[in-house]
Amino acid sequence: MPREAAGQSRRGPEGGVTWRATFAALRHRNFRLFFIGQLISLTGSWIQTTAQGWLVYQLTGSKVLLGTVAAVGSLPMLLFSLWGGSVADRHPKRTVIFFTQAAMMGLAFVFAALVATARIQPWHILALAALGGVAMAFDMPARQAFMVEMTSREDLMNAVSLNSSIVNGARVIGPAVAGLLMAHMGLTWCFLLNGLSFVAVMVGLRMMRLPRFVPPAKPASTGRHMLEGFAYVVGHRRVLILLLLFAVVGVFGWSYSVLLPAYATDVLHVGEGGYGALLSANGFGALVGALTVATFGSRIRPRVLVLGGLWLFSATLLLLAVLRSYPLVLVCMAVNGWGMLLYFSTTNTLMQTSVSDAMRGRVMGIWALVFGGMMPIGGLESGLLSQAVGVPWTIAVGALVCAAAGLVTWWWVRRNPPHAG
Numbered sequence: 001m002p003r004e005a006a007g008q009s010r011r012g013p014e015g016g017v018t019w020r021a022t023f024a025a026l027r028h029r030n031f032r033l034f035f036i037g038q039l040i041s042l043t044g045s046w047i048q049t050t051a052q053g054w055l056v057y058q059l060t061g062s063k064v065l066l067g068t069v070a071a072v073g074s075l076p077m078l079l080f081s082l083w084g085g086s087v088a089d090r091h092p093k094r095t096v097i098f099f100t101q102a103a104m105m106g107l108a109f110v111f112a113a114l115v116a117t118a119r120i121q122p123w124h125i126l127a128l129a130a131l132g133g134v135a136m137a138f139d140m141p142a143r144q145a146f147m148v149e150m151t152s153r154e155d156l157m158n159a160v161s162l163n164s165s166i167v168n169g170a171r172v173i174g175p176a177v178a179g180l181l182m183a184h185m186g187l188t189w190c191f192l193l194n195g196l197s198f199v200a201v202m203v204g205l206r207m208m209r210l211p212r213f214v215p216p217a218k219p220a221s222t223g224r225h226m227l228e229g230f231a232y233v234v235g236h237r238r239v240l241i242l243l244l245l246f247a248v249v250g251v252f253g254w255s256y257s258v259l260l261p262a263y264a265t266d267v268l269h270v271g272e273g274g275y276g277a278l279l280s281a282n283g284f285g286a287l288v289g290a291l292t293v294a295t296f297g298s299r300i301r302p303r304v305l306v307l308g309g310l311w312l313f314s315a316t317l318l319l320l321a322v323l324r325s326y327p328l329v330l331v332c333m334a335v336n337g338w339g340m341l342l343y344f345s346t347t348n349t350l351m352q353t354s355v356s357d358a359m360r361g362r363v364m365g366i367w368a369l370v371f372g373g374m375m376p377i378g379g380l381e382s383g384l385l386s387q388a389v390g391v392p393w394t395i396a397v398g399a400l401v402c403a404a405a406g407l408v409t410w411w412w413v414r415r416n417p418p419h420a421g
Contacts, residue, residue, distance in 0.1 A: 022291060025155040025162050028150060030208045030210065031151050031162075034204055035162065035166060037200040040200035040201070043197060044174070044196070045194055045197070046170045046171050046173070046174025047174045047178040050174060050182075051182060052111075053260065054275060055125070063262045063383050064383040066379075067379040068379070069126060070257075072130050077137045079137070081140065081365050082229070083137075084140065085368070086229075088365065089358065093142045094205050096139070097146065097205060100135045100138050101139070101201055102198070107131055107135070108198070109195040110128065111124075111195075112194075112195060116188040136368075140364070140371075141368050144360075145360040149210065150208070156349075156352060157352075161290055161293040161294035161345050162290070168283050168341060171287070172280050173280075173283075175278075175280045177193075178276050179273040179277065182272040226362065229362030229366055232355070232359050233363060237416075238354055241413065243351075245306075246371070246374075247370050250370065251377050251381060252398040252405075253313065253399075255381060256394075258379045258382055259386055259394065260278060263391050263395075264278055267392065268326055281330045285336060286337035286341040288337075289339070290341050290345050292342065293341070302346055303413065306342075306343055306347055308342065309340065309346065311339075314400070314406070316339060317398060318396055319332050321393065321395040321396035322392070348367075351367060
């Protein structure tokens with residue numbers, strides 16, 4: 001379809017944005033299969049994530065262990081995501097994703113068996129989190145780089161935003177379902193349903209029609225192949241700035257999520273259902289944010305979405321540190337999710353659309369490295385700091401650091417406009 005015709009097909013008679021623009025990437029059959037499978041699978045993953053955090057805190061009462069589990073689950077991404085990015089650039093991405101999903105399905109069933117037999121111990125949770133992190137280190141770069149193969153460069157921005165909407169639609173449904181399951185059927189069902197949910201994405205992958213994979217020339221060494229990705233990022237100012245800001249937010253911003261079980265229990269004094277509702281409210285706001293980017297992302301300056309979203313996220317974190325009214329906290333969590341997704345989805349889209357096809361897997365491997373490397377540090381930082389000064393103060397510190405990082409980035413970009421991308 002010519003670019004002009006494509007643009008016209010996404011606008012109403014007076015040039016307004018239509019719902020067709022919001023869901024443009026779904027015109028690709030492969031992406032539709034991916035969309036449906038991921039929505040089911042990620043709902044299961046959020047059911048398990050919600051149950052896991054609650055299980056850890058009920059077993060131990062330790063805020064430090066909450067941060068430690070998050071850190072252990074993310075640490076393998078620090079160790080293996082560069083290798084995962086290299087694998088994604090050298091092998092069929094569909095095959096890589098299929099095997100990583102199968103591995104995570106097996107881990108979920110092991111978790112379910114341990115909980116069902118009442119043999120679950122904290123070290124089991126740490127070990128399973130670590131193994132899941134290894135699978136994710138290979139899954140994330142391949143899945144991100146696979147977007148363009150399922151759609152087209154023209155629809156890539158829309159596909160990335162819709163992928164974020166899948167993640168956050170699951171964040172709305174998953175925690176709410178987990179809260180009901182934990183309250184009425186027990187924790188075992190949360191892990192069992194997660195294991196079953198992986199079947200949907202694996203079937204979708206097998207049903208896709210893709211062109212024959214042509215392997216690239218074999219690199220001199222895997223190490224050199226990975227280092228080429230670093231050299232590319234260092235020479236690409238836009239991607240480098242985005243990654244540096246992403247690192248700061250990963251340590252001081254998103255780490256608040258590991259404290260939510262303690263925040264719900266000790267600050268708000270709510271049970272399983274209230275905790276699940278907090279996550280669902282945050283996920284609903286994030287879903288709205290993802291759809292906002294999918295619909296209006298091409299019409300609003302990316303800098304406005306990135307920095308505006310980050311500052312909104314920071315402001316609502318600061319409010320969470322002082323609010324004690326549960327209804328107001330739910331509203332704040334929703335707005336927080338909206339701001340977070342404006343920032344996150346636009347950042348991801350800018351990175352994917354700024355790099356070449358041959359380098360996309362390795363660049364997204366570095367993105368996963370930053371994400372995975374900062375989250376363990378952030379999880380430990382938030383766990384230790386909250387033990388010393390309390391959960392509200394820890395959240396407030398993170399909010400102020402993120403806001404300041406956004407301000408420094410704004411100042412730097414104004415003085416040194418990026419030339420690359």
